[in-house]
Amino acid sequence: MPGPKTQSERITAFDLQPGRLLANRYEVIERLGGGWEGEVYRIRERTTGIERTAKLFYPHRNPRERAAKFYAKKLHKLRQCEIVIQYHTQAEITFRGARITFLVSEFVEGELLSQFLKRQRGGRLMPFQAVHLLHALASGIDCIHRMGEYHGDLHDENIIVQRFGLGFDLKLLDLFHWGAPRAENIRDDVVDLIHIFYEALGGAKHYAAQPDAVKQICCGLKRSLILRKFRSAGQLRGHLERMSWE
Numbered sequence: 001m002p003g004p005k006t007q008s009e010r011i012t013a014f015d016l017q018p019g020r021l022l023a024n025r026y027e028v029i030e031r032l033g034g035g036w037e038g039e040v041y042r043i044r045e046r047t048t049g050i051e052r053t054a055k056l057f058y059p060h061r062n063p064r065e066r067a068a069k070f071y072a073k074k075l076h077k078l079r080q081c082e083i084v085i086q087y088h089t090q091a092e093i094t095f096r097g098a099r100i101t102f103l104v105s106e107f108v109e110g111e112l113l114s115q116f117l118k119r120q121r122g123g124r125l126m127p128f129q130a131v132h133l134l135h136a137l138a139s140g141i142d143c144i145h146r147m148g149e150y151h152g153d154l155h156d157e158n159i160i161v162q163r164f165g166l167g168f169d170l171k172l173l174d175l176f177h178w179g180a181p182r183a184e185n186i187r188d189d190v191v192d193l194i195h196i197f198y199e200a201l202g203g204a205k206h207y208a209a210q211p212d213a214v215k216q217i218c219c220g221l222k223r224s225l226i227l228r229k230f231r232s233a234g235q236l237r238g239h240l241e242r243m244s245w246e
Contacts, residue, residue, distance in 0.1 A: 010060045011098060014039050021046075022054060022102065023091040035174060037061040042107060052088065056102040068101040074175055075105065078147055083140025083172050108171045110162040117156065117200055124202035127214050134197040134217070135240045136168040141189055141233035144175075150185035151175050154192035156199065187227050190236060194218060194226050213245050 013034070020028040026043040029051065033040050038057040045052060057068050068090060075087035086106045093100050117123060125133060137159070144151060151172060158173035198218050201210060207218070217239070219225035230236040 011058050011096060011100075014056055014095060014100075016041060016056075022093050025091065026052070026054060026104070028054075037067060040173075043104070051107040053085070053105045053107045054102045055105070056093075056100055059098045059100065062101055065101055068103060071175070072103055074149060075103075078144055078149055078175075081140065081143035081147065083137075083143065083170055084175070085171055085173070108160050108162060110160040110171065113156040113159040113161055113170075113196075113200075116161045116164070122202065124206065125200045127201065127211055130197055130200045130214070131217075131240060131243075132167045133200055134193065135237065136170050137193055137196065138233045138237040138240060140170060140172065141193060142237050145186055145189070145233050148181055149175075150181050150189050151192075152185055152188065154189060154196060156196060159196075186232060190230050190233055191223055191226055193233065193236060194230075195221065211245065213243055217243075 016022075016028045016031065016039075018028055018030060022028065022043060025046055027046055029042040029044055031039060031041050032053065038055060038061060041054045041056070043052055043054045044050070055071075062068050072087055072090055075084060078084040079086060085108060088104045088106065090101060090103055092102065117125065137154075141151060141154075153174060154172075160171040160173065161168060162171060163169040194217065198207070198221060201207070201214065207215075210218075217236075219229060230239065
């Protein structure tokens, strides 16, 4: 019997090609991205033609299926939060002799916030647009917080912009899944929201010229000041709904 894979034999990439079948039920369309714990692919359900997303976990990042199970349960718990991608099912394949678990979720049309911002004039949003972005994010994260959960890794590479008009329709990727939620996790989410807002406005280069209403939200990016003013995403959301531009 061969022993377990050694450190040097660890799977660190799947590189699945278009047309590859997963569990004889899904066909790979394209790779969407990858990270510390695995890779994400756009797939098509063979029986219905419906496109979905598959997240494949590296075995050494998913010991005893802990990561996959925890992540699936977290998505299911947050299924009422519109900003969270909807989870469907779990399946597995064999890859280089190792059992690989993958989670199947809805496929979301849109583009990463980072790409969306690059397409804007000057690579940034005007203050009124940025406030709408922040309100959409704060509203979505508020729902997650009220469910007793958190995201844990908010940045412009894991936020999908589905539609943009008067406001933003957004979806979140890669909710951090380790450990029970703590107050510190909630605070980290709030600070991350402010940083996203700040960068969407153009960062340090344009901060001095921002209106006072914007600077009152950013609090100079000082964590202590941000958390003194906004102890939760709900408080941030409320501030945005009551703020004055005078």
